[in-house]
Structures are given as C-alpha cells and as structure tokens.
Amino acid sequence: MVFRRRIPLPWHHQVRELLWPRRGWTRLALYVRHRLGRLPGTPYRIAAGFACGAAISFTPFLGLHFVLAALGAVLLRANIVASAIGTVVGNPWTFPLIWYWIYVLGQTLLGREVSTALPEDLSLGYIFDRPLEILWPMTLGGLPTALAAWVIAYLIVHRIVSGYQQARRIRRVRKKLRRRAQERGQADKHLDLQRDSQEPVSQTAPAQEGRGDREDDAIFASRRQH
Numbered sequence: 001m002v003f004r005r006r007i008p009l010p011w012h013h014q015v016r017e018l019l020w021p022r023r024g025w026t027r028l029a030l031y032v033r034h035r036l037g038r039l040p041g042t043p044y045r046i047a048a049g050f051a052c053g054a055a056i057s058f059t060p061f062l063g064l065h066f067v068l069a070a071l072g073a074v075l076l077r078a079n080i081v082a083s084a085i086g087t088v089v090g091n092p093w094t095f096p097l098i099w100y101w102i103y104v105l106g107q108t109l110l111g112r113e114v115s116t117a118l119p120e121d122l123s124l125g126y127i128f129d130r131p132l133e134i135l136w137p138m139t140l141g142g143l144p145t146a147l148a149a150w151v152i153a154y155l156i157v158h159r160i161v162s163g164y165q166q167a168r169r170i171r172r173v174r175k176k177l178r179r180r181a182q183e184r185g186q187a188d189k190h191l192d193l194q195r196d197s198q199e200p201v202s203q204t205a206p207a208q209e210g211r212g213d214r215e216d217d218a219i220f221a222s223r224r225q226h
Contacts, residue, residue, distance in 0.1 A: 033160055036160065037164030041079045046158075047153075047158035049085075050083065050154075051078075052076065053073075053088070055146040059142040060134075065087045082157075106136070106137030109141065110140065
C-alpha cells in the first residue's frame with residue numbers, strides 16, 4: 001500500500017494526528033503534494049481524482065464520502081487513490097464551516113430564513129431524519145459549492161502534479177547522464193591504465209636488443225684474438 005506505515009500508530013496517536021498533525025499543517029501539505037506527485041497516472045487523472053474527493057466533502061452525505069468520491073473518479077476515469085486523498089479537505093476542522101455554509105446557502109436558495117441551528121454532533125442519521133428541514137437545504141447548497149470546489153481543486157492539483165512530474169523527469173534524465181558520464185570516465189581511465197602498462201614494455205625491448213648485439217660483438221672479438 002502507498003500510505004501504510006511499516007509500524008502502525010496506536011489508535012490514540014492516529015486520532016491526535018487527525019485532529020492536529022504532529023509535523024504541522026505545512027508539512028502535511030508537503031506530504032500530500034509529494035504523495036500526489038508520485039501516484040501513477042497523468043496529471044489529469046490525479047487532479048480529477050483529488051477534485052472528486054474535495055467536491056464530495058461539500059455534500060451532507062457523511063460516512064459516504066469515500067464511496068461517492070471513488071464513484072466520481074470511476075465515472076471521470078480518474079485516479080481512485082487520489083479521490084481518497086481529496087476527501088482530506090473535509091476534516092474535523094473544516095466540517096463545521098462546510099456544514100454551516102451549505103446549509104445557509106441552501107436555505108437562501110430556497111428563499112427561507114435560517115431559523116434552525118445545526119447541532120454540534122451532526123450525523124448522517126440526524127440529517128436523513130429531517131429530509132426537508134436539513135437534508136434538502138444542505139444538498140441544494142452543497143451542489144454549487146461542490147462544483148466550484150471541483151474546479152478549483154482540479155486547477156491547483158493539475159498544476160502541482162504537472163510541475164512535480166516534470167521536475168522528476170528532469171532529475172531522472174540528469175541522473176542518467178551523470179551515470180553515463182561516470183561509466184565513460186571509468187572506461188577512459190581503464191584505457192589510460194592499459195596504455196601506461198604497455199609503454200615500459202615498448203621502451204625496454206630496444207634496450208634488450210642492443211644488449212644482445214653488444215654481447216655478440218664481444219664474443220666475435222674474442223674469437224678473432226684466439
């Protein structure tokens with residue numbers, strides 16, 4: 001799995017990381033960017049998948065966001081894993097604002113006054129138990145908001161993933177060129193060593209030949225004297 005830890009965190013650490021990341025929101029954003037950039041697929045598929053997850057976060061169908069995001073990714077031929085990552089837009093810190101916004105927008109579009117306050121422990125059962133009072137206004141307000149969120153998320157993530165993949169391709173090309181240069185340098189060094197090892201042989205050969213000639217001349221001179 002892409003996101004599975006080698007050593008799973010205890011459940012209370014997971015809850016703490018969900019509510020307040022230990023490394024900070026900036027590090028979390030960089031981590032998400034890194035994971036999105038390394039997903040297989042084109043920038044369109046990754047960006048469209050993330051946008052599906054982000055858009056579904058602006059709907060009142062709590063507990064079904066992963067499933068609905070995956071269905072949207074399948075329909076758009078997008079990356080399903082990216083759609084799961086996109087649902088991070090809806091989290092315990094943003095949900096209260098999202099719910100209040102889509103509820104107020106839906107009531108406004110219906111021409112109603114915002115007379116009912118949403119409970120703090122809003123759940124899917126509470127929403128579906130009040131279809132006309134809660135579900136319909138939140139659904140109506142969530143549709144245009146989800147559409148806007150999809151477009152914004154797609155444009156941002158598409159640009160991020162395109163730049164990340166391009167930079168990764170450049171790094172791979174540079175690494176390949178450096179490897180070839182090293183191999184070429186090692187080959188040239190090997191040839192130089194071979195040349196250096198052959199030079200003393202070529203220099204000593206004439207000396208040995210000259211020594212043999214002098215020995216022959218000395219033997220011939222001694223024979224003439226006798």
